[in-house]
Amino acid sequence: MSTSPHLDALTARGRAFLGSRHAILGGAMTWVSERNLVAAISNAGGFGVIACGAMTPDRLAAEIAATRGLTDRPFGVNLITLHPQLLDLVAACREQAVSHVVLAGGLPPAPAIARVKDFARLLAFAPNLAVARKLLRSGVDALIIEGSEAGGHIGPVSLAVLAQEILPALPEAIIFAAGGIGHGSAVAALVEMGASGVQLGTRFAAAVESVAHPAFKQAFVRAAARDAVASVQLDPRLPVIPVRALRNAGTEAFHAKQREVAEKLDRGEIDPAVAQLEIEHYWAGALRRAVVEGDVETGSLMAGQSVGMVKAIEPVADIIASLVGGAEAALARRRSPVPEPA
Structure with missing residues (x-):
């Protein structure tokens, strides 16, 4: 019997699309979202995503194979649309039988969309409603809406606004919400608004299984x-x-x-x-x-505003369990009978 029936019901389409126990994607973070963290997220019931970044096709193929050696659960690959070898990277994903590809960093070009759709499910980022509709018309299978609260490269609009703009307007679309998510209560609110699931990066960056330098993780723990x-x-x-x-x-x-x-x-x-x-x-x-080097003084400590909710370096399984438990508790509370006034 499910221990999160309310959450499972609201994320059923997202979970089916990803093929994972929970509709929780790991945000693709360059240098961080590699085989160890990706496999840990998938093994814990989430959906890990490899950050290709500036990898060559051969390097990406090796990373996919190494990740598959650590998990038999589904995971995806994030490709940057501006990469000069984008189509070669897509070919590497195909050769490695990747099931899901995320195209990020701008509108995905039509040739890349067509080639990904030939072998995998395709996700892309939508910064507004007009682009969301355009992506769906172009053949993208699912969307990620990421607010400016997120870490790394960001858009200009908060998730609170994007969710209100996009989710009610596209009720049939599979949409994952991202940016500033740190507690299960936020997960509950977003799936009630119509999100099929969520994506988190910052909390996972400081996980035990993250290969990030210990000084990098401690900076997250200390930060507000x-x-x-x-x-x-x-x-x-x-x-x-x-x-x-x-x-x-x-x-x-x-x-x-x-x-x-x-x-x-x-x-x-x-x-x-x-x-x-x-x-x-x-x-x-x-x-x-x-x-990689732990230079927390002059290096770039890319982090979302949810970094204030990183209180300790925890195992990925504990992070996901906390998110799921918190979301289920919030959903159950809102569904409890309202007591009659005395």
Whole structure:
């Protein structure tokens, strides 16, 4: 007998789509969402997602195979649409019999959609209702709506607003909500609004099974929600996507990097496309320093505002059990008979 009947009923479509016990996706985090964390999330009943990031097709294929060696449960792969070898990465996923692919980082190109649909279920991010409808018309099977509370690269709108805009308008769509989710009560509220499930990254980044450096995890434990701040764009010629991370010396270093790149533009040393690439390379290097090397001073501690709910370094299974238990308790309370007034 299910110990979470109310939650199971509301997430039935999401669970069936993912093929997992719970409709809880692990957010794909570069350097963090690799075989160990992905397998741990799937083994605990969630749905792990490998962050391909800048991997080559061969490297991705090896990571998929290694993950499959750690779990027999379903998991997916997140691919960045701007990757120069996107179609080769899709081919690697096909060769490795990946069941679900998430296309992130912009509108997925039609050739990638067609090739993924040939062998897997396809998820994509919808930043507003118009794009959500366009993605569904283009053949995307499920959507992720991610609010600005999330960590890493973020959009401009909060999940509270996106959920109100998109969920009631697309009641037949399979939609997973993400951004700032840390407690089961939030999961309950979102699935009651119509979400088929949720996606979390920050809580899992600090899990026992995460390969992130111990100093990186401890920074999460110490942080409050207000410490996770969005980066500021200094020059309109550098339309950088905001990144949410814990405030540290690296935050100021990014401002300096923008000024340096802007000055190169002024001198005509680089064109805007190369300037944009320099900014992205900055983030990739800063994130690696924090996650892999434990440089919590100048590295990029990408984290969502739910970081304030990370109170300890816990096993993934405990995190998922807490989310499920909290959501079920909240749903059960709201379904209890209302006592008659005395």
